[in-house]
Amino acid sequence: MGLNFDQLSGQTDSHLVLLDNEQHRLQADVATAYQRMQNDAAEDGVSLAIASGFRSLERQLSIWNRKWQGQLILRDHAGQAMDIARLTGEEKLWAILHWSALPGASRHHWGTDLDVYDPAPFTDSNRQLHLVPPEYTHADGPCYTLWRWLKHHAGRYGFFFPYARYQNGVAEEPWHLSYQPLSGPALEQLTVEKLAALIAQLDIEGQQTVLEHIKTIHQQYVLNICRESAV
Template structure:
């Protein structure tokens, strides 16, 4: 069980460093095992993003709210923040970025994976968009196919395998089930409320007024199964 500061990304005392990224020790061990298995299958996998602190998540949120970072629609189209109500702006951010204090990346159990080989000695840049993984011509397609078949063997699953009305589909995002399941159970509405109240976060009033539905739609709604049923594989 994590402390509230660890659970919300305010503390890093529950983490170890692997491949330059901070992870929960159990997730780190499972990742290294999976990495060796991928290499044995002729593939490479690397972490694009592991632990993300509360401060970093807050910075992302505030810059998106202020229009300093792109704000996108569910279809990926650029939005003008000045033309949105605060509630609309909040939902636009939540579709692509977690509410500070609620990110699964705070726990150290979750990380974003990619195949580094196509990006070496190339002008190609990793963008972490579904087409890079799901499209047959995508640079991470072979790795994604392998992960959909074998990640569960090391205890991982895809929490955002499908879009379910909350967070966008993320075929790069893996979660170590035994740790993340307990963290999700532990993350209460009261803990989230206390965290948001403690932050200098843009849209605080709107967030607090909508905190319960935010938790249901964007935090609790994940893909529980290991498969990719009904997902087009390119």
């Protein structure tokens, strides 16, 4: 049984359970699979924790609006800060979408997707997690050992990397795992028509620009995932 639209778009968390030890919300089957994976990783000497699980529509909308208004830093594809005053509405749109999902279209709404990290290097130190690829993909990165373990084992538990690499949509996210048995059906449910109807009702910055490009957004930033890494 699939999600209803309020669940699919992050307007409610009624489809989720709270993980006792991490204070993050996921669908029950996802939580069970994650905890099995976490326990098995620990047996291999690898620590695994969640940086972000469920994200509500309200929170995603706040992120979006603050980026559009310039209250949060807007970055180019190289991660450099951009001068928002020099950008057109369409340029802001693509810049935000490279790093942040459109409200209502975030995979984090579904309770199937989670950002993970290795907490061990951050214990009793001033080191901070920034969720940037080198932390995971570089041999000296604090989450490199975890990333390597997940690449070999995550599929056994139903997880895959939807943003394993950049392919002209969302930026590379080696920390982002998705539970394919449930995220696959959720992705099919999120049609461009449903998404457009939601955006038309939201108090979202750049609404007209978003609606003008909604088909491209849906194709390039929602459907465009690394499917071959799915289990």
